[in-house]
Amino acid sequence: MIINGKEGSFETGITIKELLMKLELNEKIVVIEINHKIVPKKQYSSFVLNEGDKVEIVSFMAGG
Template identity: 40%
Template sequence: MNLIVNGEEKNFNENSTLQEIISILKIEDKVMAAAVNMEIVKKDEWNSFVLNENDKLELLQFVGGG
C-alpha cells in the first residue's frame, strides 16, 4: 500500500496500523503527534488505527528552543 509520509511516497504492507508504520520507520521515540489526512489521531488509538491506500500521514515531533 502506498502512503505519503511527511511528503514522501512510501510503500507498506496492506492493513498496517499507524503504530506499525511508526515502528517500521524506527521513529517511535521521536513521534509525539500524528495526523492522517489532516485529522489528528490520538496516541492511544495508534495500535488500532488502520491506514488505507494513499493516506497522507504527518508524523510530528516537538522541538524545544529558546
C-alpha cells in the same frame, strides 16, 4: 501512502503503531495526522492505514 509529503512503500492494513516501529520512531514523542486529522495516541495500535492515506508525522525535540 504518502508520509510527510513523500511516497512511502508500506503495506496497507498496518496500524500507526506498526508504521512507527518500522520507521524506528518513538510514539511517545510524535503526533500523527492522517488526512488532515490528528489521531489520538490511544488509537495508534488500532488505527489502520489505507492506500492513499496522507500521513504527517511531527516529532518533538528538546533544545534551546
